[in-house]
Amino acid sequence: MSQSLLLGSGWHPPLFRSEIDALFGNLNPLHPRIVLLDEPIDDNFLSRVSRAALVDDLIHFGGYSYDSDFDLISNEISNWCKENLPSGSFAVRSKKLGSGVESISRRDLEKDVGARLFSEINPVNLHNPEHEIVIILAGEVEGEVHRDFFDFDPCIIWGIRENKWDKTNYLGRQPMERPFFKPISLEPRLAKLLISLAHRKGISPENFIDPFCGTGGIAIEALLQGMEIFASDLDPTMVYGIKKNLSWANDSDDSIIKVEKCSVKNIAGLWGEKENCIFVFDPPYGRNAWKSDDGLELFLSALEQALKIDSKSVISTMLPAGSESLENDPDADYIVMGRPWSEIEREINERGWQVHLRTPVKVHKSLARMVVVCHPLH
Numbered sequence: 001m002s003q004s005l006l007l008g009s010g011w012h013p014p015l016f017r018s019e020i021d022a023l024f025g026n027l028n029p030l031h032p033r034i035v036l037l038d039e040p041i042d043d044n045f046l047s048r049v050s051r052a053a054l055v056d057d058l059i060h061f062g063g064y065s066y067d068s069d070f071d072l073i074s075n076e077i078s079n080w081c082k083e084n085l086p087s088g089s090f091a092v093r094s095k096k097l098g099s100g101v102e103s104i105s106r107r108d109l110e111k112d113v114g115a116r117l118f119s120e121i122n123p124v125n126l127h128n129p130e131h132e133i134v135i136i137l138a139g140e141v142e143g144e145v146h147r148d149f150f151d152f153d154p155c156i157i158w159g160i161r162e163n164k165w166d167k168t169n170y171l172g173r174q175p176m177e178r179p180f181f182k183p184i185s186l187e188p189r190l191a192k193l194l195i196s197l198a199h200r201k202g203i204s205p206e207n208f209i210d211p212f213c214g215t216g217g218i219a220i221e222a223l224l225q226g227m228e229i230f231a232s233d234l235d236p237t238m239v240y241g242i243k244k245n246l247s248w249a250n251d252s253d254d255s256i257i258k259v260e261k262c263s264v265k266n267i268a269g270l271w272g273e274k275e276n277c278i279f280v281f282d283p284p285y286g287r288n289a290w291k292s293d294d295g296l297e298l299f300l301s302a303l304e305q306a307l308k309i310d311s312k313s314v315i316s317t318m319l320p321a322g323s324e325s326l327e328n329d330p331d332a333d334y335i336v337m338g339r340p341w342s343e344i345e346r347e348i349n350e351r352g353w354q355v356h357l358r359t360p361v362k363v364h365k366s367l368a369r370m371v372v373v374c375h376p377l378h
Helices: 013-024 043-049 070-084 106-118 188-197 217-224 236-247 266-273 294-309 323-327 341-350
Strands: 004-007 028-031 034-037 056-063 090-097 131-138 155-161 205-210 228-233 258-262 277-281 313-323 352-363 367-376
Touching: 004 013, 004 205, 013 028, 013 070, 013 352, 013 367, 028 155, 056 205, 070 106, 070 155, 070 352, 090 106, 106 131, 106 367, 188 217, 188 277, 188 294, 188 313, 205 341, 217 228, 217 236, 217 277, 228 236, 236 258, 266 294, 277 294, 294 323, 294 341, 313 323, 313 352, 323 352, 323 367, 341 352
Parallel strands: 090 131, 205 228, 205 277, 228 258, 277 313
Antiparallel strands: 004 034, 004 056, 028 034, 056 155, 131 155, 313 367, 352 367
């Protein structure tokens, strides 16, 4: 079992695939929510996938088929399992994505495969099995909030679930559960996603820098991944609050955490030159922050300062955009930060950066935010 299968969240399949590409590269998408990686699941793999925000399941890949003949599919799955299922109890779990696969009943498939595999060394245990065979009937998904142009044919995919991995649980660290809370706080899944999008294949960032740290939602997620934290904000109330929140979240005496009151225009002088950095931030926006060019100026200052600190760094951020951007047309010149996107991208390029990723995320009915990841132009 030398290949790995990742099942992604249905919340935003395009960003799920972008996230896995940032963390691993060389992915083979089989479905909008399913990617195949040519890597075995080992400790290094588990450590890296733990940084992902949008992974729902991790499976040792068995195979896939576009056939819709029940007996052929059941036989193919069973034959693979007979060669790869370790001794011990097992259960067959099936999952339907979207419309599933026409003429195939997942419940019947569970029963048939289970009956074929049942033996003294592999007894069935539906409540607490040692191994779980996973069968995914992957079909068309309708009514998506975030548009996806991925083209595929319905298929059946199977494998054995990795039992050393658990889906990320954010209980206990939601914004309102922290010592210092403000309604502007970013929810942890989105914070973790922005961090993972700043990764590059084979590189685990060491230094996390946020020049608009607010209450520290993004910094907390970086801290939990073992990064050194360099956070700043011009608002002294936020500086006080993030110190409380980071102290609350920190469970290691070895963590390097530095928080200062500072304008984004001066962070290069504050932190000095560093290596292996990521700049991840949710810049201030709203009626006051974006009513003039002030918001754009702050963002562009962050770009300039980031290159001075680390010329090989990555920037991952979210910028306010209109709800029409959810159409996700790559050729459309959507309004972002009150300007046509083409103007924003030109300003980004002029400061030494290129846009690596641009994907909209819905906030509410009239507002979206554009997730933007930038790599140095050079």
